[in-house]
Amino acid sequence: MAQQVRGVIARGRGEPVTVETIVVPEPGPGEAVVKVQACGVCHTDLHYREGGINDEFPFLLGHEAAGVVESVGEGVSGLEPGDFVVLNWRAVCGDCRACRRGRPWYCFSTHNAAQPMTLTDGTPLSPALGIGAFAEKTLVHSGQCTKVDPEARAAAVGLLGCGVMAGIGAAINTGGVGRGDSVAVIGCGGVGDGAVAGARLAGAAKIIAVDTDARKLEWARGFGATHTIDARAVDDVVTAIQELTDGNGADVVIDAVGRPETWKQAFYARDLAGTVVLVGVPTPDMRIEMPLIDFFSRGGALKSSWYGDCLPTRDFPMLVDLYRQGRLDLDAFVTEEIALDEVEAAFGKMHHGDVLRSVVVF
Structure with missing residues (x-):
């Protein structure tokens, strides 16, 4: 059953973002719905808002995220409801020429969810980097979910989803x-x-x-x-x-x-x-x-x-383990924890160099 949740939307080039109700469909084959616990405010999200990536407005922003799998679609294996995951935007296909040559971190055909999330009037949303995690829940391809130690702090390890990992x-x-x-x-x-x-x-x-x-x-x-x-x-x-x-x-x-x-x-x-x-x-x-x-x-x-030439299934669990051992201080990247409606203000702080990362915590 489709769900309605709140998400941060960029409707036009350079316009302030808004918090609006979005529709998250039930996961289809190969997909998963994730209840987002935390999502970092990355400069790439600002690039999207400014039209620096493409013009496929409206965007559902946010991509440096961690959360808990709520439901999975048909054919998903190795992932189930209740798993704590860090989301990634390069879910490898296993089939392209890079993957076949044993270099999956260069995958040229990465996966995203097939179904769109939408506004309540049915307008399809373009999720930032195929994730769209400035939302209480988001729909992603199951390969975009990397299981990590559930004892890890979501606000810290979610940053592996983009900038820190890069x-x-x-x-x-x-x-x-x-x-x-x-x-x-x-x-x-x-x-x-x-x-x-x-x-x-x-x-x-x-x-x-x-x-x-x-x-x-x-x-x-x-x-x-x-x-x-x-x-x-x-x-x-x-x-x-x-x-x-x-x-x-x-x-x-x-x-x-x-x-x-x-x-x-x-x-x-x-x-x-x-x-x-x-x-x-x-x-x-x-x-x-x-x-x-x-x-x-x-x-x-x-x-x-590209993305630190990372392979999420290899690198995320290893780096989270180092974090848990006290050898990688991911907490130090978190300058502040904010609410969903504070993303626009966080863009300003980021632009002026006042923060390393503002992190939306749900």
Whole structure:
């Protein structure tokens, strides 16, 4: 039976979001209805509201979520009502060329729920990243539900659903940070601090956090940064990173901002044969012009990180276990807990850099 619940809707480009009644259908084959317990306010949700993803309004926002499975549809196995899950937006298909080659974290045909959630007048909603979790309940594909330790705090582990996982994975999965490496992270919001935490987990010897905000640099220290650089206070970020790495540059440099100027800093701030990881999301209009010889002569690897190249079934339970053991402080990412009708205000705080994450708690 379909249910009516409250959800956060973006009706038009740049318009303030509203809390409205939405209709969540009974799960069909391969689907699940999840009672959401907590959902983080991610910059991607703001991108949706601003029309920066696509124009398929109205959107049901929210995607960094954890909750409890309420019901499942026909053919669902390995998932049942009562399971505590973190939602993910890359439910692998198992069939595409990436999956068949044993690289499911690159899956090119990920699953979402087949049925739409709607407004009460029948207008279909576009759920953010196929999830739509700024709602008391949401309909997802069962593969978007990853079971984790039910004793974990929903407000903390739900953040693995996007930004924190993207950052941790950018360091560990994409960047391949190893013991004794030097790492620089440019941009220390939620994703950047995730990368700092990931580098620390991987055993990096030197972790350099770069930002223009003293508060964010202090947060980065809490997640494991050994050195910080205030980009406003130095003549050149590249030189500052080199000075902290014996003049060589870092083994891995992670751009968690996603702008041409920060990517160039990352490129030139790495050691010879070092690795650049782009995890910050650029806009379609951004361009880079550089000497091609610099790409050849410096060697190494230039990588983009999709969702931290994570495999939710592998990575979420492992990271939740590390959290439960006290080795990964996911609670520190939660700046504030808010109600559903405070999402619009949370966008403002995020835009001004006042929070790492506001988290809606139901």
